[in-house]
Structure formats: C-alpha cells, structure tokens
Amino acid sequence: MTQLKAQATYDDFARLDIRIGKVVEVQPFPRTRNPSYKVGVDVGADRTMWSSAQITNYEPEALVGSLVVCVCNLGPKNIAGFTSELLILGAKNADGKVIVLGPRSEVAVGEPIF
Numbered sequence: 001m002t003q004l005k006a007q008a009t010y011d012d013f014a015r016l017d018i019r020i021g022k023v024v025e026v027q028p029f030p031r032t033r034n035p036s037y038k039v040g041v042d043v044g045a046d047r048t049m050w051s052s053a054q055i056t057n058y059e060p061e062a063l064v065g066s067l068v069v070c071v072c073n074l075g076p077k078n079i080a081g082f083t084s085e086l087l088i089l090g091a092k093n094a095d096g097k098v099i100v101l102g103p104r105s106e107v108a109v110g111e112p113i114f
Contacts, residue, residue, distance in 0.1 A: 016071055020111045038051075039088060043070065069103075073086040
C-alpha cells in the first residue's frame, strides 16, 4: 500500500478541471517506451482532447464510447513527439493492469467532478 501524499488545500483541488469525457477515437501509438494508445476524448465545450494513455489492456473497440474521468488542464506534455493534452484517470488492479475510472451511471459529457 502506498503512503498518503502531503496535505493539499481545497483551492489546489478546485484549480483542476476534472470532468467526464467520452472516448471517441483510439489509435495505436507504437513510438512510446511503454505500450500506449493515442486516445481522443470528447470533454464537452465542443472540444476533443487527446491523451497518450497506457491502457492497452483494453481493446480499442471496448474503449470507444466509454465514459472516463479525466483532468483537462494539466497542460500539454510531449510524449514521443505527440502532444498529450489531458490525463485519463485510472488505478492498477492486483495484476498491475490499469483500470480506467468512469461513472457508475450515465453522466453528461463535460460534467465537472467536484
């Protein structure tokens, strides 16, 4: 079990734009060190953002159309020549596979997390 991180303030949390997104496209991304996909996510506000995501334990067809929790304002990050614009949230299971976080019921695309 990992240790808890240092205390953060509510203002730290409030600055993050965490919202529900819908996966609209998944492309292979063979240039990365660790197996990854390029994932297009509709985050509302008439915008699709892209992420480099190490979620290759899922088939691309299983991801497309799924709702995910993502952080939209961490700033762009260059990963193997690709600009990753958002972070899709997940957690590793006992087998070390990343399980993508998403709502348990239907939620509108772009809905903020609070």
